[in-house]
Every structure is written in structure tokens, then in C-alpha cells.
Amino acid sequence: MKIFVEDIKEHLGHYLALVFILAFGVGALVFFQRTPQMQIISAFLTACFYVLWGVVHHYIEKDLHIRVVIEYITVALLGFLILWSIIIRT
Amino acid sequence: MSFLLNLFFPHFGNNHKAKIIKTHGIFILTLSFVFFQVFLNFFALSRPAVLGFSANISPEKIIELTNIERAKANAGALRESRLLSEAARQKAADMFAFNYWAHVSPSGRSPWAFFTDVGYRYQYAGENLARDFSDPSSVVKAWLNSPSHRENLINGKYQEIGVAVVDGTLQGVETTLVVQLFGTPYGAVAPKAQEPKTAEAEEPIVVPIEKPAPLSNEVLSKGQETVPVTSPLDITKAMAFVILGILIGVFAVDVFVISPKQTPRLSSRSLAQMVFLLAILVASFMIKQGAIL
DSSP states (O other): OHHHHHHHHHTHHHHHHHHHHHHHHHHHHHHTTTOHHHHHHHHHHHHHHHHHHHHHHHHHTTOOOHHHHHHHHHHHHHHHHHHHHHHHHO | OHHHHHHHSOOGGGTTSOGGGSHHHHHHHHHHHHHHHHHHHHHHHHOHHHHOOOSOOOHHHHHHHHHHHHHHTTOOOOEEOHHHHHHHHHHHHHHHHTTOOSSSOTTOOOHHHHHHHTTOOEEEEEEEEEESOSSHHHHHHHHHHSHHHHHHHTOTTOOEEEEEEEEEEETTEEEEEEEEEEEEETTOOOOOSSOOOOSSOOSSOOOOOSOOOOOOOOOOOOOOOOOOSOOHHHHHHHHHHHHHHHHHHHHHHHHHHHHHHTOOOOOOOHHHHHHHHHHHHHHHHHOOOOEEO
8 A cells, every 4th residue: 555655656747647637538528518529529539648648657657568558548448438338329 | 266366356377467457358348348339229229119219209208208207196197288289399499599498588588478379378387398318218207307397297287288309409519309398278177186386496387377268189199108118328328337347446456456566567557547447437427318407
């Protein structure tokens, strides 16, 4: 637990940027509640910025590898598809 | 047992990362989700009675579901009135023409003006509005979840109903508007199903009027159509919550098991993945179908 907290402290700026990206994405989805096209664009951009965050974070940490990028892309794709499926059914 | 351990728990045997959160594990989950969505579309189209899939909400279905809810509340069944249906259609047309989403138009025209325009003289009247719903049961469910709309829906004072469902562009968005009007013709005796409550609710409103008038009615058909069991949206959300819940849980275990050990591995940050999926979960909760007024 101590190491976990220290990791967050060490990368506080990175995680704050991530929280900002995600909060902005969720806020946009709620703000565009009556505009599905804008919701889909918001979800897509949030997923893209998430992948970008991962790339930048690992680049700074000097452990960037294609395998890592693919992991972020896969999770971002799943998240986007879930939101897209829900949005088109509302 | 070892299969489950490999799937969900990081240990030596799975190279210190649960298989389900490895790239291929998440990819398989993603593909399963996509295939399930395709299946859901086909199933919903072939069995609309089960899933209630359709963007075309029929006024008859809204009336039928309203009467089902009224029966549960021991309120009398409503008769469909052609005059009220026409008034509802005119109200929807007015909302599209003057681009507003409100009970009262920007020019100050009240809902009751549409009743009198078609020659419906009412003793009691009420209005419920809904937009952007894809199935009738979701519309009625949303109204039932709102105390003031529920009050209108099961109010024993009403005897007649008219519903219009109109597609158009409202405030720049393609919309399906549902206008539900309730009325009791002037001079008619209201059934004694329940005590009327009109004071607290601001909108929708129950309004008395003094002057009597003749009325033309059409008796509602009482065909027993099947009420859809659930909607594709509910199923999609349920599946999304299950997938997200499992992944968030496994990523959380990964964070708390791997972090203390400081196991060196080439991998994405599990904490970041967990936070991202949590955001998706929150967003999924917050995306709601339609709006009522």
C-alpha cells in the first residue's frame, strides 16, 4: 500500500492529467445528452486522449513499447465500444 | 480452479498478470461484446415483443401501457379521444414549428389552448411530454418514475386520453416527441378511484374549467398485446456493467498485488486502466434515455 501511494505521489502530475481528461470526457457526455453525434465524438476523443496519455506517460518513464501501446488501445477500444453501444440505443 | 486463478489473479504461472487483463484477454472480451450487440440487434428485430426494439413508438401502445398502470393503481381505464389525439398532434407540431421543449410555448400559449382549439371542452386536463425514447415502455416507465407525471398518469379524475408521436428536428436534434393529453369532458362525472391531488405539482397541471361542451369519443381497443420484457438498452447496459465490473476488479487486484512486490514487467499501468474503466462505468450510468417534461 505504501509503495502504491508513493507511486501516485511520484506521478501525481500524470495521474491528475488523466483524471482531468476523463472528467472532461464524462462531463462532455453528460453535457451533450441530447446530441448523440456529439456524445460519440466525445467518447472517441476521450479514448484517443487516453491512449495518448499512456504513450506520453510511458515515454517519460522510458518504458514505452509497442505491446504497452496495444494494451492501451485495446482497453480504450473496449471503453469506446461500450459507450457507443449505449449511446446509439438511447 | 487453476484456470480461474490464471484468468483473474496475477501469479508466477501467468507471468504475474491475470490473463483477462492481458491484451488478448481484453480483445476477446471486446469481440464478445461486439458479437453480442450484433446478436441483440437481430434478436430485437425478430422478437420485438420480447425486447421492445423499435424507434417507432405507437400511440396505441402508450395508451395501452398507461391503462395497464392505471389498472394497477385501481384507476379507471381511459378511453381514447380523437379530439385529444388531434390536440396532442397539434401540440407536437407547434413544438417543432416554434422550436421549444416546454409545456408553455415561447409566445405564452398554454397546453390547454390546444384542447379548446380542437373543440374539446374539459372539466379536467393534463399533459405529459417525452422525447428521444426508442420504445413505449421506457416512456411510460420514465413518467412513472416522476411523481408529478405519475400523478397525471394514474389520476382517477381523467376519463379520456389522446397521444401523438411525431418525428422532427427540435433544437437542432432529430427527435421523437411524445405528447400525452388527459381530459375529462365538462359535465362528466369523474370516477371515484382516488383522491385528486393537484396542488403541489407545477407541471403537468390539472385544470378545471367552467363551460360545458359536447364531446366526440372513440373507445379504446383493449387488445392484449405483449408488453416487451426489457429493452436492448437495458441489456447493453447490464452487459457493460458486468464486463466493466470484472475488469475493474481484476485491475484493482493487480494494483494491490503487484505494486507491493514491485514485480518488473513490461505492461500498461493497471491503476490508469482501472481509472479509465471506472470513468466509462460512471459515464454508462449517466447516459440516460430520453427526457420527460
